[in-house]
Structures are given as structure tokens and as C-alpha cells.
Amino acid sequence: MKTLSIFLVLLLIMTSIFIVGRKSLINWATFFPQSGSVVDITQLPHPIEHHFLQTSDGVKISTFFLPREGADKTFLYFHGNAGNASHRLPVALELWSLNANVLLVDYRGYGLSQGSPSENGIYLDAETALQFLVNNIGIAIEEIFLFGRSIGSAVAVELAQSYTFAGVILVSPLSSGKDVSANTGLGLSALLIGNPFNSKAKLHNLTSPLLILHGENDEILPIEMGLELRDISPVPTKFIRIPYAGHNDIIQIDPKSFYSYIRAFCE
Numbered sequence: 410m411k412t413l414s415i416f417l418v419l420l421l422i423m424t425s426i427f428i429v430g431r432k433s434l435i436n437w438a439t440f441f442p443q444s445g446s447v448v449d450i451t452q453l454p455h456p457i458e459h460h461f462l463q464t465s466d467g468v469k470i471s472t473f474f475l476p477r478e479g480a481d482k483t484f485l486y487f488h489g490n491a492g493n494a495s496h497r498l499p500v501a502l503e504l505w506s507l508n509a510n511v512l513l514v515d516y517r518g519y520g521l522s523q524g525s526p527s528e529n530g531i532y533l534d535a536e537t538a539l540q541f542l543v544n545n546i547g548i549a550i551e552e553i554f555l556f557g558r559s560i561g562s563a564v565a566v567e568l569a570q571s572y573t574f575a576g577v578i579l580v581s582p583l584s585s586g587k588d589v590s591a592n593t594g595l596g597l598s599a600l601l602i603g604n605p606f607n608s609k610a611k612l613h614n615l616t617s618p619l620l621i622l623h624g625e626n627d628e629i630l631p632i633e634m635g636l637e638l639r640d641i642s643p644v645p646t647k648f649i650r651i652p653y654a655g656h657n658d659i660i661q662i663d664p665k666s667f668y669s670y671i672r673a674f675c676e
Contacts, residue, residue, distance in 0.1 A: 440526040441491040442519040448495050464537045471521035475501055475511040482675055483510040483553045485538060487561030493520030507672050514538045528605050535568045551575055563606040570614040578620045581627055581656050584609045584634040612641055619646040620674040624654030647674060
């Protein structure tokens with residue numbers, strides 16, 4: 410009996426170490442935040458506003474809101490896993506030019522936001538941003554388009570499980586954390602980290618029209634990931650293959666066409 414008790418205690422300790430280590434491993438491998446802002450939030454040019462929002466777990470997150478008078482749609486923008494939201498303001502301004510309001514979110518631990526990033530944490534940040542648009546700005550959910558780039562695609566899919574939006578736009582999306590591990594040659598790591606950011610499992614719950622844009626030469630999240638999401642999507646889905654584009658230059662390689670695809674989808 411004493412031996413059994415010692416074994417159970419050791420098992421409990423090892424399980425706790427594994428769980429803590431798993432979460433730390435996922436966060437270490439996924440998030441590359443940059444603190445601060447490349448723009449002075451006290452002297453922002455028109456039409457950019459800065460707002461701090463309080464999440465349900467008490468974290469203060471930073472957002473940039475670009476309101477447009479007479480807008481017929483709103484983009485809720487979730488950025489990739491490196492840098493911060495201020496680096497994406499040029500993209501936000503292009504979306505704003507499509508007669509749209511834009512809310513650009515800095516996940517916890519990024520930019521001027523408090524806390525440290527985690528999968529569940531950035532999902533809470535997304536929900537907080539949505540409620541700001543609905544409750545503070547007065548925008549209806551059915552007028553909102555989710556715009557998720559790279560890891561932000563997983564955030565968009567997570568949020569889209571619970572609501573019906575005007576549409577969901579995924580740019581260079583990942584299919585699942587397990588697939589990313591396999592693509593990087595670290596498939597065995599999936600035994601330790603499980604399958605975080607599992608968009609392909611969640612996509613079955615989608616009720617909003619879907620647009621996927623993926624670069625043919627994406628070296629980080631191969632185009633096969635986007636194609637897999639297209640093939641399992643339960644909603645009307647438009648897939649745009651961007652010739653010659655990699656992961657980081659998918660917009661820059663032909664910006665005029667890129668934004669025309671988004672305009673056409675929204676219309």
C-alpha cells in the first residue's frame with residue numbers, strides 16, 4: 410500500500426510537470442511578441458483611435474480602432490504571431506479604405522497590452538474585442554467580417570464557432586498545431602503539445618461565409634493547409650491562390666489584387 414501511495418504521488422507530480430511544460434512549450438514555440446508601438450498613441454493621425462479594453466480575466470489589452478463615417482461593414486483584425494498590432498496599421502488603413510470600420514487587436518503580451526500570450530488567452534482577447542464593437546460602438550455582429558492572418562486565422566475560426574458574421578477571411582491560415590509540427594519536421598513534438606489551434610476540427614461549426622487567401626509558395630504554413638480547410642468547410646467558401654507568394658509577402662506581391670479579392674467577397 411505504501412509503495413502504491415508513493416507511485417501515485419510521483420505520478421501526480423510528473424503529470425503536473427508535463428501539463429505545465431506542455432503549455433510553456435506551446436507558448437514558447439508559437440508567440441513572438443514585440444512590446445511597445447511604432448506610432449505614438451498620443452498623436453495618432455486620422456482616422457486612427459487607440460483604446461484599452463479589459464478582458465473577462467482582468468487583462469488590459471491594446472486596440473486600434475479606425476472608424477469610417479457611412480461604413481457598410483466592419484473588419485475585426487487578428488494579426489500574426491510576431492511583432493504587434495502597430496506594425497499592421499498600413500493593412501488596417503487599406504481595409505478602412507474599403508468603406509469599412511476596422512478594429513485591430515493586440516493580443517495580451519503584444520504591443521501595449523498587459524499579460525503573456527497563450528492560446529486560451531488570445532481567444533479571450535478576441536471575444537473582448539468583439540463585445541467592444543457590439544456594445545460600445547453599436548455594430549451588429551452580422552455586419553462584421555473577421556480578418557485573421559496566420560495564427561490570427563485560428564483566432565478567427567475560434568470566434569466564428571459561436572456567432573454568424575458577415576464573413577470570415579483567413580489569410581495564410583494554419584490547419585492545426587499538429588500539422589504545423591509535422592511540417593517543420595517536429596512531428597514527434599505533437600506527442601508533448603497535443604493539437605493546439607486546431608482550426609480544422611472547429612471549422613465544422615462555422616456558419617459564416619468563408620474566404621481563404623493563401624500563397625502558392627508559403628514556406629511556413631503550406632498552401633495545403635488552406636486547401637484542407639476549404640475542402641472541409643461546411644459553408645460557401647471562396648479560395649484564392651496567390652501565385653509566387655510566400656507567407657510574409659502575400660499582400661505585398663500584388664496588393665491591388667489582394668484587396669480586390671476582399672472587396673469582391675464583402676460585396
